[in-house]
Amino acid sequence: MRSWSATEDKHIAEVKLCHYxxxxxxFKFFKINVTGKQLGPSYVHxxxxxxIFGSFQIFQTITPVEPLLQKVVHRFYAPRLMAPIVKILICGESIMFERDMNIWDHKIYRGNPQLIVEDSSVKKFRKWYSNFYSVNSDGFNISETLQW
Incomplete structure (x- = not known):
């Protein structure tokens, strides 16, 4: 199960995933159902x-610090008995996030990327995300000298 959709509240998007x-x-082990709500461009719940393990929650906040620099904070909330499992999840989240940062640092923006069927939600997400920017929003243009 995997789905992404904008909700009736235009500032909220929802994703549903099943990991195992x-x-x-x-054989499927350690099944975890995930429902994520993104409120605007900077808050994910x-x-x-x-x-097997029960329920817990993760909050992610993204705060712009300066152009091309953001502060990202993850907060994990779970019953005390789940502490060992949550520590493993935090370690895994850290590894995946650092791997993603390396990709973000070297990405090239493609206005109309070629997408496979599994990535069809990327186009929907981009359209939803663009609602948070207006024609007057600051943008960054790279000059010929590659200075921002």
Missing amino acids: IVLFNK LFLHSP
Whole structure:
């Protein structure tokens, strides 16, 4: 299960995912259902539920500091008994986020990228995200000397 959609409230988008580990291409373990709500461009609230471990939440805030620099904070909230599992999740989240940062630092913007079926929500997300910018919004243009 994977879906992304804008809600009736134009500033909120919702994603639904199901994560699990597959062993021997047959057995599914550690299933976690994720429902995420993104409120505008800078706040994400994830609700995670596992039949084995229970429920917990992750909050992500993104604050612009200067051009091309953002402060990102992740906060994890779970029952105390889940602390060992949450520590593993925090480690995994950190690794994935650092890997994503490397991609972001070297990305090239494509106005109309070629997308495969699995990435069809990228176009919907870009359209939704563009609602938070107006014609008068500051933008960054790279000059011939590559200075911002």
